[in-house]
Amino acid sequence: MQEVTIYDIADLAGVSASTVSRVINNYPYVKKATRARVLKLLEEYHYVPNETARGLVNQSSKMIGILISDIRTTQHTDGVYYIERELSRQGYSCLIYNTGVAEKDQARYIQLLSQRKVDAAVLMGSIYQTEEVCRSIQTYLPTTPVVICNGFLEAPNIYGLIADERNGVCDCVELLANKGRKGVAFVVNQYTPSNHLKEQGYLDGMRRFLPEAEPLVIQSGSSVQEIFQATTEMVKLHPEVTGIIFSEDLLAAVGIRALAELHLSVPGDVAIIGINNSQFAEICVPTLTSLDNMLYDLSLMAARNLTALLQGEHINKKMMICSKIVERQSCLLYTSPSPRD
Secondary structure (H helix, E strand, C coil), X not given: CCCCCHHHHHHXXXXXXXXXXXXXXXXXXXXXXXXXXXXXXXXXXXXXXXXXXXXXXXCCCCEXXXXXXXXXXXXXXXXXXXXXXXXXXXXXXXEEEEXXXXXXXXXXXXXXXXXXXXXXXXXXXXXXXXXXXHHHHHHHCCCCCEEEECECCCCCCEEEEEEEXXXXXXXXXXXXXXXXXXXXXXXXXCCCHHHHHHHHHHHHHHHHHCCCCCCEEEECCCCHHHHHHHHHHHHHHCCCCCEEEECCHHHHHHHHHHHHHCCCCCCCCCEEEEECCCHHHHHCCCCCEEEECCHHHXXXXXXXXXXXXXXXXXXXXXXXXXXXXXXXXXXXXXXXXXXXX
């Protein structure tokens, strides 16, 4: 069936195309009877506005670009879901690109967003917090509002929302210290600005709450095998470790399995804390104490900040959201750790 246009509806209603447009956009000054007649025809013929044509008039594509470095990362895809749902509710469509982690590829996708004439962009994660990405934004999207989730770049059109993971991880060290854990390690899988802040929070906590203990930072790699091996080797080489903070919940879940293979109980021998408060925290055994970096709140705020900017409103360039610890079985109970060789 041929697509019905605004002019077809106007002819059928016996009114001008501009009158139909005013009805579609809910403008005033249309007679009640005329409005009812036009609305009935719009419904009868399943009229769908041509957003491309409207965009040419309004200089708006109603399209928001979202960049994510790895769609396999549950934390970030959850954030994209929340953002897309909120933007869709506000009448926007989303163009989502899986950019990879290489800076040159990320910069290329920013150029693609420019070619697609997006109204605004969201960058998911601190991994986009680089000079090359900043240069690309200033080259290809110099006046387009850009919001970075859990990151910030210094530029006139870039806005940042940051989870306070540094202080949050410091609080995790305090929690373990208060539970009598004298040796606390930090396991991280890869370098990102976010993970760097987590590590700094760990070191802050060690200085404040366990000054007699030697900080221990282990880089594990990202595969399950690498995380498993790193955890196994660490507890064998460092029997003084009775508490471990992992940079993500997934790492912590693998760590718990590694400890079980060594016949070490959690939390009896080693207390465990993850970060993200994801589904992994709820389904692993024992359930995982985790630092909630408030992904839902941060994502919702990112979407609402963008729509506010597109409506000409002022928002703060950089905003921080406090994180909180959600205690579960992996360090909720305290049992005096048994000696390990």
